[in-house]
Amino acid sequence: MSQLKAKFCAGLAVLALAGAAQAATPTPPKRAVGAAVQAPPLFAATLAKSKAFVDPQLRKTIDVPVPADAGGGYTHERHKDNYRLIYEAGMLYRQTGDKAYAELVRRVLLDYAKLYPSLPLHPKRANQVPGRLFWQVLNDSVWLVNSIQGYEAVMDAIPAADRATIEAGVFRPMAAFLSTGSPKTFDSIHNHGTWALAAVGMTGYAIGDQGLVKQALYGLDGSGKSGFYKQLEELFSPDGYYAEGPYYQRYALSPFLLLAQSIQRHDPSRKILDYRDGVLRKAVYATIQQSYGGLLFPINDAIKDKGLDTPELVHGVAVTYAATHDPALLSIVIQQGSVVLSPEGREVAAAVARGEAKPFPFASMELRDGAKGDKGALVILRSGPKAKDQALVFKATSQGMGHGHFDKLSWQFYDAGREVVTDYGAARFLNVEAKAGGRYLPENDSWAQQTVAHNTLVVDEKSQFGANTDTGEKHWPTILAFDAKDGVQMTAASIDDAWPGVRYRRAMALIDRPEVGRPIVLDLVRGEGGGRHRFDLPLHYEGQIVDSGLKFQGGTSELKPLGKADGYQHLWDRGRAPVKDGARVSWFNQGRFYDYVFASGDVDQVVLTELGADDPDYNLRNERAFILRGDDKDSFTLAGVLEPHGAYSAAEEYARDTISSVKAVERVSENGADLVFIRLNSGKSLAIGVAWDSDPAKRHQVKTPGGVYAWTGFSGLASLAQ
Amino acid sequence: MSQLKAKFCAGLAVLALAGAAQAATPTPPKRAVGAAVQAPPLFAATLAKSKAFVDPQLRKTIDVPVPADAGGGYTHERHKDNYRLIYEAGMLYRQTGDKAYAELVRRVLLDYAKLYPSLPLHPKRANQVPGRLFWQVLNDSVWLVNSIQGYEAVMDAIPAADRATIEAGVFRPMAAFLSTGSPKTFDSIHNHGTWALAAVGMTGYAIGDQGLVKQALYGLDGSGKSGFYKQLEELFSPDGYYAEGPYYQRYALSPFLLLAQSIQRHDPSRKILDYRDGVLRKAVYATIQQSYGGLLFPINDAIKDKGLDTPELVHGVAVTYAATHDPALLSIVIQQGSVVLSPEGREVAAAVARGEAKPFPFASMELRDGAKGDKGALVILRSGPKAKDQALVFKATSQGMGHGHFDKLSWQFYDAGREVVTDYGAARFLNVEAKAGGRYLPENDSWAQQTVAHNTLVVDEKSQFGANTDTGEKHWPTILAFDAKDGVQMTAASIDDAWPGVRYRRAMALIDRPEVGRPIVLDLVRGEGGGRHRFDLPLHYEGQIVDSGLKFQGGTSELKPLGKADGYQHLWDRGRAPVKDGARVSWFNQGRFYDYVFASGDVDQVVLTELGADDPDYNLRNERAFILRGDDKDSFTLAGVLEPHGAYSAAEEYARDTISSVKAVERVSENGADLVFIRLNSGKSLAIGVAWDSDPAKRHQVKTPGGVYAWTGFSGLASLAQ
Known part of the structure; x- marks a missing residue:
């Protein structure tokens, strides 16, 4: 750890040095252009993009309008453009030494200094906490976070009198407005609070106001019951998991990392990046681990095309690399394809250009949820570290607040670079005005959050916790297993409170054994208690059903919704096939074939559905x-x-391994323990025992007609007892 | 042309020289490995892939089984693997000089020489013309086309006695079987015939039998009423279009190009590649032009993921480059990402490695259909030559035989690298055994070929020509216009025989005018005659409908099929909105927005459909x-x-140009001429006149409340007559 620390300080020293050198002898523009040309390719592209945005505005009058419009309107967009301009001009000044950039920042901020003191609360304030520049205070925080960075970068080139005017006119009153002026937001343990205290803390450091810094770090009353340290303790689990899931984690990380960077620069003795065993670094790594093929796992309310290339993570990776110099992060930078306009961005670009990138070690892991790590977990099982290796995501986390879905013990599965067992994500078309203004759609409540929209058990067509978020927040799964041995990666969890009286347990394994020759997934489900029920186990898939012997009836001349509520009203009933003691459902997608073979006397029928009712x-x-x-x-x-199998190339007209290896699945239970036989076409079998008992040393056995099978621990390869 | 010719001969000279050099002083293996290492990267990859296939078999006994199985069975696959082995071993011998490859070819062919003479017709023959090695004779032709190339490559390394045995045991009797023994196939003007005569002609050249060559070039009776020359005249249009469309064109090209290459090598004075104004070269270029984003236009029975990277086109591009040295073909090679294992493959790989590739000039064009170019045309309008520029495909071709669809005057549209106005292609999952053995599905007839499955007019819910291929073959559209001026690329066609008494005309334009600032599509449809009808104009789209003011009713609590036959039985009726005098239908897909704005008093309602009933x-x-x-x-x-518009990035959370430019469309008609006003939100208008009269000099005018508008020719920008 001390070695990491040393590297990190070295990185910052370079930055500090660059700033000092510039203050002493500003680089003449001519030479600066040369420096820009020699920038490493990724950083040169960022510089060029930024100059294309900023340079045309260098000699223009920049409008600083009286706030009037809500999101999307002119004044809203103009103030957003302005903070981008202030930030980027500041960064360009640092990189090129061209004083024209500093001059631009100076005159824009002087205009803000004239405007800001007289501003009332925003005229378009609605049910959000209002700002003064924007309709909601969150945007004001974001404005300040960006603008203070631009200002700090050019301070040495602005006359003292102007600095005084700017600080008195904008930064001090705005910091006051966001802290003491908006105490509820500022002291909340919530993402909006993080933005506010990042803005205030960074401003405090930049203008040398330790009072602001203290508020940001310890809350308005200085007690530490709120503020940055408290947020670092409450909002991330010990493994860096964020309760809302990776989509919001990506967004939430920004203000955390920006303030941390500021603290590190001005107050390195705080060792903020080591705080709580380095939880901020862990959060960055955890977010990356929660991705497949560059896209974040779409759990909870998530836009499915969000991935590692979002600006927040481009920034987050650069900041983390500056602290750790972990070459594996550079392969993420390559995947992102762009870097930020900061010394850290230049540093990662240079390291990439030197060919220092190493593959990122995607791995199986248990990301515990909850501030203390005791509210369930998100478990990721991977068949290997490569992009097209398989990944199984088992969601046994806490509810995740208002954006959480009622999907405890659900799973997702990725194979061959694609989503196979899918999650709908959020019902929202981000930024598409014609779809509810780009906001969450009504179907986010009525479909996307409901249990049946996920790959988990539904009891009596009812969502977990009655689809009530407050109830959901009070309960979370218990992790029963997370373990790997003999080619079997096993996880399991239980939850007893999702439906009254029902105990729901599930074990999932990613099995890679020579008997099969390719990875397969084992899925063991148990629901019991609370009377007689209808049990539904949906599996949402991408692809086209193929004949596997099931005789589907209906769904050809008329479609009706499958149910009336809890998401069922949105599912068309596309046909049903009767089942006894199990069956096989097969589908294929883009060259890969998928066979789900199950054994169960409790399944009466397989229902095919299509979304859209x-x-x-x-x-x-x-x-x-x-x-x-x-x-x-x-x-x-x-x-x-x-069982995923097969390779198919339309271009080259071949299809291989189109026959599955798994012939049948059988289950034998005794004293609450389950023994699963996976019978292969080769004649071989795999026997996996699951005891549902976490004692690692306990021996279990199940009697079968072929003999007594035994294993040790929660689960294991079972063998005939002699 | 003579310059091209000279280059082509030079290319062949290199090949001939290489062969001669090898015959005189075989390169020792050691040095050959060095040569392989120095191969240009694309070719080195091909060599490596081939060696990985062939080398492990060098010391194995290769099974040459008595034919027993149909497609997919062991003997079928083994004989396929064997011809690949013979071909690749031959090519590897040529490239490396390693005699082990020649020895492999020798012993495998000696085994075939033992087996072949005694073979009866294949035991699994069905309703196809049977072969002896395979269940259908087509596969026997393909076997010979491949094997003779492998044999020819190693002849100089095989003792004369073995050559005599092989030629007497395999090549002569097989050539006889495929020519005089299968006269109907051999003399047919059809793709199967091309494979047969390519096999026979190439064999004739390789073993020096001019009788076989003559049969291949002029038919069994030597009259020229069949044979290669006749096929070159009949199967391609003067523009190199193939009546079945690009999917089958890609496949059909292979034997044409292989035999042509053989003729060119042994009989260069025939100038076969210049024959009929270079129709074979034109066919290769026409196939490439019929693609977007690397995928072939999916017209007629087409598998939609077939593209420029198919082995046939990898081969075709290499052969054509050897003849033309057109650097634009090299950019296609780069897109293909692989080259063939032949001197031509090595040549393109070397040219790519030298950085000689130029962008391929994708362009607007009219590809006339029919041997004489008088059976309609496929018209392609492009907004520019780049991969993401827009492409409009207007299908006004002839029926295209059994794989043709009943889709006259239909269109497809590509934008931003993707299909936007879509064509279903074929209902077939190629090589997916569980879907009708990978053959065409029943839904290919009942849906994919039907008129309603395409973006064209349907009269009285009936497919064109009563969905009868023979009737369809007797009629084809008349091209009325193909023209570009003033930023308007216009095409139009008519057909009078698709439904009894109905005259159907359509004009389509790709308009790129400064008034709009982005390309838009004009669609002008006229159907008339034969009494009173129901007229349906479907538009198949990819994406999600957004609100555009239409009030859809129904389709939420129950779905019923839209009709009973001609494809309508497969469409669920997902809701209907009443319309008067026109409307706007809007959707979006992956960051782009699409507005179809129409004016028509003849549209009563907009019906939304979803496929699957x-x-x-x-x-x-x-x-x-x-x-x-x-x-x-x-x-x-x-x-x-x-109007396609908008840019949307989920990663960076922006949406731009989400508002369309086109406010409304109006149509005024007079004396059979149409004047279309495209009203823009900017207040400007575009007036486009369509006279439906092909006289380029004739002046037309239409009276409107705002004055008389006039233009000259079939269509044009109309202006107020003074």
Whole structure:
């Protein structure tokens, strides 16, 4: 750790040195252009892009309008453009030494200094906490976070009198407005609070106001019951997981990292990046780990095309690299394809140009949820570290507040670079004005958050916790296993409070054994208690169903919704096939074949569904699922195996491995323990025992007609007891 | 042309020289490995891939089994692997000089010489013309085309006695079987015939049998009423278009190019590549032009993921480059990402490595159909030559035989690198055994070939020509216009025989004018005659409908099929909105917005559909369309404008140009001429006149409340007559 620290300080020293050198002898513009030309390619592209934005404005009058419009309107967009301009001009001054950039920052901020003191609360304030430049105070915080960085970068080139005017006219009153003026937001343990205290803290450091810094770090009352340290303790789990999931984690990271960077620069003795065992670094790594093929796992309310290339993570990776010099981060930079306009951005670009990148070690892991790590976990099982290796995501986390979905013990699966067992993400078309102004759609509540929209058990067609977020916040799963041995990566969890009286347990494994020769997924589901129920186990898939012997009826001449509420009203019933003791459902997608083979006396039928019913505004994508359904059962137990196989090239007209290896799945239970036989076409079998008992030393056995099988611990390869 | 010719001969001279040099002083293996290492990167990859396939078999016994199985079975696949082995071993011998490769070819062919003479017709023969090695004779032709190339490459390394045995045992009897033994196939003007005569002609050249060559070039009776020259005249249009469309053109090109290459090598005075004004070269270029983003236009029965990277085109481009040295072909090679294992493959790889590639000039063009160029045309309008520029495909071709669709005057549209106005292609999952053995699905007839599956007019819910291929073959559209001036690229066609008594005309334009600032599409449809009809104009789109003021009813609580036959039975009726005098339908897809704005008093409603009814085996993809429907009308006229706009980035959270420029479309008609006003939000207008009269000099005018507008020729920008 001390070695990491030393490297980090070295990186900052370079930055400080550059600033000092510039203050003493400003580089003449001519030579600066030369420096820009010699920039490493990724950074040169960033410089060029930024200059294309800033340079045309160098000699223009920049409008600083009286705030009037809500989001999307002119004054809103203009103030956004202005903070980008202030930030980028500041960074360009640092990189080129061209005083024209500093001059631009100076005159724009002087205009703000004239405007700001007289501003009342924004005229378009609605049900959000209002700002003064913007309709919601969050945007004011973002304005300050950006502008103070631009200002700090050019301070040495602005006359003292102007600095006084700017600080008195804008930065001090704005910091006051965001702190003591908006105490509820500022002291909240919430993302909006992080932005506010980042703005105030960074301003404090830049203009030398330790009072602002103290408020930011310890809260308005200085007690530490709120403020940055408290947020670092409360908002991330010990493993760096953020309760809302990776989509919001990516967004939330920005202000954390920016303030941390500022603290590190001005107050390095705080060792802020080591705080709480380096939780901020862990949060960056955890976000990257929660991705596949460059896209974030779309759990909870998530826009599915958000990935590692978002500006927040481009920034986050650069800042983290400056602290750790971990060459694996450089391969993420290459994937991102761009760097930020800062010394840290230049540093990663240079390291990439020197060919120092190493593959990022994507790995199986348990990311514990909750400030203390005791509220369940997100478990990721990977078949290998490469981009096209398989990944199984098992969601046994806490609710995740208002953006959380009712999807405890659901799973997602990735294979061959693509999503296979899918999650709908959020019902929202971000920034598409014609779709509810780009906001969350009604179908986000009525479909996307509901249990049936996920790959998990549904009892009596009801969502978990009655689809009530407050109830959901009070309960979370218990992790029963996270373990790897003998080619079997196993995880399991239980939750007892999702439906009254129902105990729901699930074990999932990613198995890579020589008997099969390719990775397969084991899925073991148990629901029991609370009377007789309808049990539905949906699996949402991408692709086209192929014949696997099931005889589907209906869904060809008329479609009706599958149900009336809890998401079922959105599913068309596309046909049903009767089932006894298990079956096989097969589909294929882009050259890969998928067989889900299951054993269960509790499944009466397989129902095929297609999304799109009760959707008058055509807001839903028409995605497909199949549901394993058991009616009027005391309990529901199922053992399933998903086998991905096959390679298919349309260009070269070949199809290989189109036959599955798994012939059948059988389950035998005794004393609450399950033994699953995976029977292969080769004649071989795999026997996996799951005891549902976390004692690692305990021996378990199950009697079968072929003999007694035994294993040790929660689960294991079972063998015939002698 | 003579310059091209000279270059082509030079290329061949190099090849001939290489062969001669090897015959005289075989390169020792050691040095050959060095040569392989120095191969240009693309070719080195091909060599490595081939060696990985061939080398492990060098010391193995290669099975040459008695034919027993149909397609997919062991003996079928083994004989396929064997011809690949013979071909690649031959090519590797040429490239490396390693005699082990020649020895492999020798012993495998000696085994075939033992087996072949005794073979009866294949035991699994079905309703195709049977072969002896394979269940259909087509595969026997392909076997010979490949094997003779491998043999020719190693002849100089095989003792004369073995050569005599091989030629007497395999090549002569097989050539006899494919020519005089299968006269119907051999003399047919059809793709299967091309493979047969390529096999026989190439064999004739290789073993020095001029009788076989003559049969291949002039048919069995030597009259020239069949044979290669006749096929070159009949199967391609003067523009190199192939009546079945680009998907089958790609496949058909292979034997044409292989035999041509053989003729060129042994008989250069025939100048075969100049024959019929260079029709074979034109066919290669025409195939490339019929692509977007690397994928072939999916007209007729086409697998949609087939593109420029198919082995046939990899080969075709290499052969054509050897003849033309056109550097634009090298950019296609780069896109293909691989080269063939032949001297021509090495040549393109070397040219690519030298950085000689130039962008391929994708362009607007009219590809006339029919041997004489008089059976309609496929018209391609492009907004520019780059990969993401827009492309409009207007299909006014002949039927295209059994794989043709009933889609006269339909269109497709590409924008931003993607398909926007879509064509279903074929209902077939190539090589997916679980889907009808990978063959065409029943839904290919019942849906994919039907008129409503395309973006063209449907009269009385009936497909064109009663969906009868023989009837369709007797009629084709008349091209009325193909022209570009004043930023308006215009094409138009008519067909009078698609439905009894109905005259159907359509004009389509790609307009890029400063008044709009971005390319838009004009669509002008006229259907008239034969009594009162229901007129349906479907538009199949990719994306999500957004609100554009239409009030859709229905399709939320129950779905019913839209009709009973001609493809309508497969469409779910997803809601209908009443319309008067026109409307706007808007959708978006991956960051781009599309507005189809139309003016028509003949459209009563807009019907939204989704594919998937009457599909008991889940064979159809769930694609979407909207249908502009007019009921009980004497005629149907419509002017529509498609405006693609907007840029949206989920990663960077911006949406730009989300508002369309086109405010409304108006149509005024007089004396059969149409004047379309495209009203813009800027207040400006565009007036486009379409006279439906091909006389380029004739002046036309239409009276409007705002004055008389006039233009000259079939169509033009119309201006107020003074």
